[in-house]
Amino acid sequence: MKKSGAGVLLACWECRGALAGVPPAANHFCDQCGKVQPLGGEADYFSFFRLPRRLGLDPAQLEKQFHDLSWKLHPDRFHQAGDYERSLSLERTAVLNDAYRTLRDPVSRVEYLLRLEGVRKDGEVKQQAPADLLEEVFELNEYLEELRAAKSAGGDARALDDLRHRLEKTRAAFQEKLDAVLAELTAQFSAWDERGDRAALVRLSEILNRHSYIRNLVRNVTEELES
Amino acid sequence: MGRIIGIDLGTTYSLVAYTEPETGRPRCLPDEEGRTLVPSVVSLEESGAVVVGWPARERLLRQPERTVYSVKRLMGRGRADVADELKLFPFRVAPGSESVIQIDLGGKVFTPPEVSAFVLRELKRRAEKFFGEEVTRAVITVPAYFNDAQRQATKDAGRIAGLEVERLVNEPTAASLAYGLDKHQRALIAVYDFGGGTFDISILRLEEGLFKVQSTNGDTHLGGDDIDNLLLEKVRAEIRTRFQVEVADDADRYQVLREAVIAAKHELSEKEHAPLRFALDGPSASFPSTPLRAGRASRGEYVRELTRAEFESWIAPIIERTLAPCRMALKDAGVKPEQIDEVVLVGGSTRIPLVRRRVQELFGRQPHTELNPDEVVALGAALQARILEGGLKDMLLLDVTPLSLGIETMGGAVAKIIPRNATIPASAAEMFTTYADKQTGVEIHVVQGERELVRDCRSLARFTLRVPPQPAGLPRVEVKFLIDANGILSVTARDLRTGEERSVEVKPSYGLTDDEVESMILESIEHAEADFAAVQLLGARNEAETILRATARALTEEQARELSGDERRQIESARAALEAALRTDDYKLIRQRLDELNQATHHLAELLMDTAVQTALKGKRADEVKL
Numbered sequence: 001m002k003k004s005g006a007g008v009l010l011a012c013w014e015c016r017g018a019l020a021g022v023p024p025a026a027n028h029f030c031d032q033c034g035k036v037q038p039l040g041g042e043a044d045y046f047s048f049f050r051l052p053r054r055l056g057l058d059p060a061q062l063e064k065q066f067h068d069l070s071w072k073l074h075p076d077r078f079h080q081a082g083d084y085e086r087s088l089s090l091e092r093t094a095v096l097n098d099a100y101r102t103l104r105d106p107v108s109r110v111e112y113l114l115r116l117e118g119v120r121k122d123g124e125v126k127q128q129a130p131a132d133l134l135e136e137v138f139e140l141n142e143y144l145e146e147l148r149a150a151k152s153a154g155g156d157a158r159a160l161d162d163l164r165h166r167l168e169k170t171r172a173a174f175q176e177k178l179d180a181v182l183a184e185l186t187a188q189f190s191a192w193d194e195r196g197d198r199a200a201l202v203r204l205s206e207i208l209n210r211h212s213y214i215r216n217l218v219r220n221v222t223e224e225l226e227s
Numbered sequence: 228m229g230r231i232i233g234i235d236l237g238t239t240y241s242l243v244a245y246t247e248p249e250t251g252r253p254r255c256l257p258d259e260e261g262r263t264l265v266p267s268v269v270s271l272e273e274s275g276a277v278v279v280g281w282p283a284r285e286r287l288l289r290q291p292e293r294t295v296y297s298v299k300r301l302m303g304r305g306r307a308d309v310a311d312e313l314k315l316f317p318f319r320v321a322p323g324s325e326s327v328i329q330i331d332l333g334g335k336v337f338t339p340p341e342v343s344a345f346v347l348r349e350l351k352r353r354a355e356k357f358f359g360e361e362v363t364r365a366v367i368t369v370p371a372y373f374n375d376a377q378r379q380a381t382k383d384a385g386r387i388a389g390l391e392v393e394r395l396v397n398e399p400t401a402a403s404l405a406y407g408l409d410k411h412q413r414a415l416i417a418v419y420d421f422g423g424g425t426f427d428i429s430i431l432r433l434e435e436g437l438f439k440v441q442s443t444n445g446d447t448h449l450g451g452d453d454i455d456n457l458l459l460e461k462v463r464a465e466i467r468t469r470f471q472v473e474v475a476d477d478a479d480r481y482q483v484l485r486e487a488v489i490a491a492k493h494e495l496s497e498k499e500h501a502p503l504r505f506a507l508d509g510p511s512a513s514f515p516s517t518p519l520r521a522g523r524a525s526r527g528e529y530v531r532e533l534t535r536a537e538f539e540s541w542i543a544p545i546i547e548r549t550l551a552p553c554r555m556a557l558k559d560a561g562v563k564p565e566q567i568d569e570v571v572l573v574g575g576s577t578r579i580p581l582v583r584r585r586v587q588e589l590f591g592r593q594p595h596t597e598l599n600p601d602e603v604v605a606l607g608a609a610l611q612a613r614i615l616e617g618g619l620k621d622m623l624l625l626d627v628t629p630l631s632l633g634i635e636t637m638g639g640a641v642a643k644i645i646p647r648n649a650t651i652p653a654s655a656a657e658m659f660t661t662y663a664d665k666q667t668g669v670e671i672h673v674v675q676g677e678r679e680l681v682r683d684c685r686s687l688a689r690f691t692l693r694v695p696p697q698p699a700g701l702p703r704v705e706v707k708f709l710i711d712a713n714g715i716l717s718v719t720a721r722d723l724r725t726g727e728e729r730s731v732e733v734k735p736s737y738g739l740t741d742d743e744v745e746s747m748i749l750e751s752i753e754h755a756e757a758d759f760a761a762v763q764l765l766g767a768r769n770e771a772e773t774i775l776r777a778t779a780r781a782l783t784e785e786q787a788r789e790l791s792g793d794e795r796r797q798i799e800s801a802r803a804a805l806e807a808a809l810r811t812d813d814y815k816l817i818r819q820r821l822d823e824l825n826q827a828t829h830h831l832a833e834l835l836m837d838t839a840v841q842t843a844l845k846g847k848r849a850d851e852v853k854l
Contacts (some may be wrong), residue, residue, distance in 0.1 A: 074712075076615060078617075092709060094709055097649065097651065097653050098649075
């Protein structure tokens with residue numbers, strides 16, 4: 001396990017029994033009395049699920065863990081418990097849901113890992129058009145402008161349809177690029193997972209920028225087409 | 228800890244249900260007449276007493292200015308939000324209603340949570356009567372698409388009514404629980420919930436008792452009410468053209484017309500045609516049980532036959548508005564319509580054949596309609612209540628937040644911190660610092676919505692984060708936003724330098740403060756006694772009026788000639804005494820005089836073989852007697 005903080009020794013708030021071997025985030029319950037345990041500071045989503053900090057993971061396995069923990073931790077299961085344990089259940093279930101939401105999606109999983117590893121800061125996303133896409137992006141923006149102008153001018157239906165059609169085609173082309181970027185992203189996983197290669201993290205960060213740029217582009221076009 | 232009841236607090240009707248611990252089966256609690264529905268209508272008597280449910284609905288015709296309905300549409304909203312509603316609904320909004328609407332009811336002012344609290348208290352009483360003990364805990368359902376302020380307002384209503392709201396459950400999710408879908412199956416379910424005032428669509432994945440909501444969407448201002456308003460508008464226009472009469476000018480008649488179009492709407496769910504008759508000059512509003520008699524009409528009667536085809540062509544655009552949210556929800560869940568295994572219909576408006584057809588077309592399968600669409604949500608609430616009591620351990624609901632949570636950043640933009648359709652409870656932590664030296668406060672503005680600019684989203688709350696005066700950028704305060712299992716936000720802040728943690732007092736943009744709710748609870752306790760008297764008074768009055776009419780009629784019958792002069796005089800004096808008692812607000816006195824008249828007419832009743840009159844005179848319930 002990478003940087004798991006193994007060896008932390010804590011005691012259960014209820015029975016004072018020792019909690020050991022895993023970071024506090026993964027100590028969901030006391031082995032002896034079964035009470036829910038506090039998170040103990042910042043919870044790292046990987047260690048919450050007792051997973052190593054790796055990008056490749058089995059989605060079915062993660063989902064199964066999510067279900068098992070939901071059954072055990074959800075506030076509904078502690079409605080008759082004392083106030084303190086209820087608050088722990090709420091806190092832990094919120095993190096369970098946040099962690100599952102973050103880790104199940106490859107893009108947010110990479111983003112999260114990059115932040116954990118200090119490669120990216122919060123909310124730091126470059127919104128520059130990637131150089132090799134400049135031409136296509138320029139064309140796309142032109143179409144978008146034309147469509148907006150035509151819409152507000154209430155232009156004739158045929159011209160509008162034609163514009164929509166062209167935009168539709170460009171969107172499909174960008175969607176393909178988006179899929180390709182996603183494949184590129186996952187192709188980098190092993191470099192980090194197997195060798196702990198930090199240079200891979202920097203490459204992942206760049207691919208992520210490219211991905212979020214194209215994703216926004218596709219989203220904008222979709223919005224314009226559907227409105 | 229006491230039992231927990233399940234409540235469906237609806238736009239048009241509300242219900243209360245519970246789950247039998249032994250069998251695990253939920254059931255709705257009926258009134259003495261066997262009705263499970265309670266109209267969500269509240270009327271304020273001149274005496275200051277509050278009337279709720281069926282008697283209040285009757286008052287809608289007699290005293291529209293003292294009666295309010297569909298108040299759910301106003302929950303958690305400000306004046307500016309409801310400008311459109313106000314054109315269509317007879318809400319009288321008092322001045323100074325910017326952040327919390329104040330409804331004028333016969334000269335007194337109430338907030339929407341207070342009005343809803345009257346309905347909740349009626350349901351609470353019904354449950355208490357059933358169990359023979361006090362009930363103080365409830366699960367209440369809300370439309371899945373309700374925002375934070377609307378949820379908070381519902382919770383406030385519960386507190387005002389003396390109910391601890393143990394959980395708010397989304398209506399479509401509750402319905403899916405109730406639907407008795409085989410818990411062991413794995414299925415993808417779409418719940419289409421089209422009620423009186425709101426529309427919700429939820430996509431759920433059911434896996435071995437785990438009900439996981441994948442996505443939800445909807446419109447909190449789209450429902451059967453809108454269909455009623457549309458029909459009313461069409462008919463009103465026709466009357467204007469045909470008779471040069473503006474029905475809306477007469478509040479009483481307008482209410483009568485509303486009832487008529489609603490009746491036609493209901494009929495068209497069963498038949499191809501529905502007659503629509505409306506006397507322009509109706510009977511006096513003080514005799515609500517009298518059917519419309521056109522005899523005295525001077526301006527005539529509007530008569531028309533409405534066909535289902537015509538009805539459908541009118542309402543098609545409204546039904547169409549439910550389909551965009553459906554497509555959105557499917558997209559967010561990442562599924563195609565044909566992947567949906569089961570479709571469940573909820574809400575009274577799903578009785579409309581056109582709705583069923585459109586839903587079937589969209590999902591390509593026959594929707595489930597086995598359960599009463601009016602009751603299914605309350606049944607689900609009762610099941611959730613049982614789960615919280617510690618029973619039904621093989622069921623668990625994982626719901627989502629319908630709207631993204633964000634905070635305002637530079638230039639009025641929104642930074643999303645919890646996305647829509649995130650499973651709740653959910654949380655997010657954000658770091659804040661200062662921009663100027665010795666700055667002591669950081670303004671934080673929390674919003675809900677999908678748009679990128681603050682002005683296009685719903686403002687939830689603003690608050691000032693206190694920081695110690697230090698050089699710019701030095702303070703580091705972590706603010707944690709937590710959406711709990713009710714879908715309600717709470718905020719805590721932690722100073723990372725001192726480790727000091729504190730809760731943040733959040734003033735809601737649209738809603739009541741804790742102190743305001745507290746004071747309303749007290750007021751409602753003071754009202755409780757008066758309310759009881761009001762209900763008694765109403766019952767006694769209705770009964771007295773029925774007996775008086777029955778007596779008057781009986782005296783004109785052939786058989787009445789056999790009465791002795793003495794008997795006749797006794798009846799006359801008992802009648803006069805009852806009529807005098809009716810002019811007071813003293814229900815005990817009315818009851819007493821009623822009994823006396825009953826006794827005086829005993830022989831008369833025996834003389835009459837007319838069974839209807841006889842039952843009336845023997846003191847059967849007023850509305851069972853046909854006059």
